[in-house]
Amino acid sequence: MLAVRAARRFATSAAVARPAARKIELYDTTLRDGTQGEGVSLSLNDKLRIAERLDDAGFDYIEGGYPLSNEKDVAFFERARSLALRSASICAFGMTRRRGTAAAADEGMLALLRSEAPVCTIVGKTWDFHVTTVLRVSLEENLAMIHDSIGFLAGNGRRVLYDAEHFFDGWKANAEHARASIRAAAEGGARTVILCDTNGGTSPGEISAMTRAAIDALADFDGVTVGVHCHDDCGLSVANSLAAVDAGASQVQGTINGIGERCGNADLITVAANLGLKRAGAYAVLERAARGEPFAGLTELSRFVYETANLQPRSGQPFVGRSAFAHKGGMHAHAMQIAQSSYEHLDPSLVGNVRRILVSELSGKSNIAAVMEAALKARKGGHALPDGVAKKVLAEVVRLEAKGYQFEAAQASFDLLVAKCADDFTPHFKRIKYSVDIEGACPTGNMRDDALSEQVIEATVKVRLPDGSVRHDVAEGDGPVGALDAALRKALDVAYPTLRELHLVDFKVRVVDGASEGTSASIRVTVESACKQTGDLFSTIGVSTNIIEASWVALTDAIEFKLRADDARQAKERTQKAALDVVVQAAISASRQACAPKRRPSGSGGVSEF
Numbered sequence: 001m002l003a004v005r006a007a008r009r010f011a012t013s014a015a016v017a018r019p020a021a022r023k024i025e026l027y028d029t030t031l032r033d034g035t036q037g038e039g040v041s042l043s044l045n046d047k048l049r050i051a052e053r054l055d056d057a058g059f060d061y062i063e064g065g066y067p068l069s070n071e072k073d074v075a076f077f078e079r080a081r082s083l084a085l086r087s088a089s090i091c092a093f094g095m096t097r098r099r100g101t102a103a104a105a106d107e108g109m110l111a112l113l114r115s116e117a118p119v120c121t122i123v124g125k126t127w128d129f130h131v132t133t134v135l136r137v138s139l140e141e142n143l144a145m146i147h148d149s150i151g152f153l154a155g156n157g158r159r160v161l162y163d164a165e166h167f168f169d170g171w172k173a174n175a176e177h178a179r180a181s182i183r184a185a186a187e188g189g190a191r192t193v194i195l196c197d198t199n200g201g202t203s204p205g206e207i208s209a210m211t212r213a214a215i216d217a218l219a220d221f222d223g224v225t226v227g228v229h230c231h232d233d234c235g236l237s238v239a240n241s242l243a244a245v246d247a248g249a250s251q252v253q254g255t256i257n258g259i260g261e262r263c264g265n266a267d268l269i270t271v272a273a274n275l276g277l278k279r280a281g282a283y284a285v286l287e288r289a290a291r292g293e294p295f296a297g298l299t300e301l302s303r304f305v306y307e308t309a310n311l312q313p314r315s316g317q318p319f320v321g322r323s324a325f326a327h328k329g330g331m332h333a334h335a336m337q338i339a340q341s342s343y344e345h346l347d348p349s350l351v352g353n354v355r356r357i358l359v360s361e362l363s364g365k366s367n368i369a370a371v372m373e374a375a376l377k378a379r380k381g382g383h384a385l386p387d388g389v390a391k392k393v394l395a396e397v398v399r400l401e402a403k404g405y406q407f408e409a410a411q412a413s414f415d416l417l418v419a420k421c422a423d424d425f426t427p428h429f430k431r432i433k434y435s436v437d438i439e440g441a442c443p444t445g446n447m448r449d450d451a452l453s454e455q456v457i458e459a460t461v462k463v464r465l466p467d468g469s470v471r472h473d474v475a476e477g478d479g480p481v482g483a484l485d486a487a488l489r490k491a492l493d494v495a496y497p498t499l500r501e502l503h504l505v506d507f508k509v510r511v512v513d514g515a516s517e518g519t520s521a522s523i524r525v526t527v528e529s530a531c532k533q534t535g536d537l538f539s540t541i542g543v544s545t546n547i548i549e550a551s552w553v554a555l556t557d558a559i560e561f562k563l564r565a566d567d568a569r570q571a572k573e574r575t576q577k578a579a580l581d582v583v584v585q586a587a588i589s590a591s592r593q594a595c596a597p598k599r600r601p602s603g604s605g606g607v608s609e610f
């Protein structure tokens, strides 16, 4: 019965002709509005590299900067001329001519022409309050400034887009002037009028209604389209952008990862994924992608921009964040093993992201099983774990997380924990003792920088190696952890010279409240290490009420993890060599047999064939 109903439904929907998906232009302003975000600064090269990536991804417009503003932006447009772009048009940003200055004599207008950008995007005032109080001109002069500026640029062969600043606030305050201002833009020759929620205070319902009103206001201008530019001050920039699109807008402006002035802009990654994947039947975006499948490149693009701008990625960022498909609750992990759609709205691979099952005190055995399966898969050739290990790991994780451990960001320590629970761990050294001494004059009695610089920080480490020998070494360092690390490496150097490839990349310290201890606060130390030889980056963790002890645990986990990886690699090489030896031996004996003089069958005479 269900099948029949489904077939009927299919037949009905197939019979009705579907309207073609409506093309929505994506206009990226990471290089202009994005750099207006606090803490964001891009070099000329950064800007050029990001522009190339945006073009690869299929964005329609790339706003490169403001040529009136600074030399770097002037240089960007010079260099951008030789970029071999395939999908995007480069846009130069500027404002309407200054009050009382003819467009042809205005420095901003001339800078836009000198940029040679094929597209110029001009911002002008919509809100009467801004016109009279900030610009301090009459409403009529504002309309003339908009009309003249666009007319001048269009007359010089530029495609002009018009950013109607504060459009929504302006429409609420004085719809007549707002309407007149966007019509002045269209009359001047603007191809697209972009409605800006500059202060980010408008909500989706209002955006829909006012976008429809703006489209109506421009209906008599042939070919003039409407776009939207939203800020995130109410956390609504993406919802507002989508509301405008549903109301008829055909361009969305925003930035990668939503960086930008104050709370930022609409995140074009989220906008693109929503329009192109969740609403694919209705809308088409990123169609001109030059490199691979555009949506599967979104995670990489997002991380590339974070990395280039030296910004910390947002873990919970929709679609592309590290946690976007991370499952922590035991019940979630359990259901995910049955059906992936149970706690995911989309297959993470569609946006180039990956699913992660996290291990924490909220875990059940399903999390552990999934994580171990992944760990084993990653460690190719890893053997199956004995029964009961999952329970043991879970108990350990719950116990340690109560002390303040968190394994989500310390996969290497978690791998060691699994190995220990599976009785598959042999330490490469055993601690007998360590100590750290800080000596030095403190002339002022006050631990200031001048006093610290006179200090000697020394660590002593005594360890036993597997052959029974004992190493007792001392080293100095700039700080106690550095001294401890140096002494430990000295003690292990002869036995394990590959440790010279291991480098400390980052060291984070946090004070945590152990859930069940209830007494003193603990210190959690997370160490990020890199192996110079393989390029692998991995993190380890230690927790204690004593920062030195927490550091010792994290450092020794890093060393054990590296040595274990070396052992595994050497074992694999030995196995491969042994297998190769067998093949070589077989080949040698086969060729010997082939070359050996063959006897004629009896009766044919004893003459060799050679």
Ligand SMILES: CC(=O)SCCNC(=O)CCNC(=O)[C@H](O)C(C)(C)COP(=O)(O)OP(=O)(O)OC[C@H]1O[C@@H](n2cnc3c(N)ncnc32)[C@H](O)[C@@H]1OP(=O)(O)O
Residues within 6 Å of the ligand: 033, 036, 066, 068, 069, 070, 095, 096, 097, 098, 099, 123, 124, 125, 134, 135, 165, 198, 261
């Ligand atoms: C909503 C937005 O994000 S718009 C983009 C905002 N981005 C930026 O401001 C970054 C780049 N800006 C700059 O480099 C500089 O502000 C410049 C080069 C544009 C101007 O610098 P200055 O000449 O020193 O002026 P300043 O920044 O102090 O003030 C802005 C001037 O532009 C005028 N102005 C502002 N908007 C407009 C407009 N749409 N049309 C014409 N003039 C405008 C202001 O009235 C003010 O001029 P005034 O002092 O004569 O009244």
Ligand SMILES: CC(C)C(=O)C(=O)O
Residues within 6 Å of the ligand: 033, 123, 163, 164, 165, 166, 196, 197, 198, 199, 229, 231
């Ligand atoms: C210049 C325009 C597009 C702007 O940044 C805004 O209004 O927020």
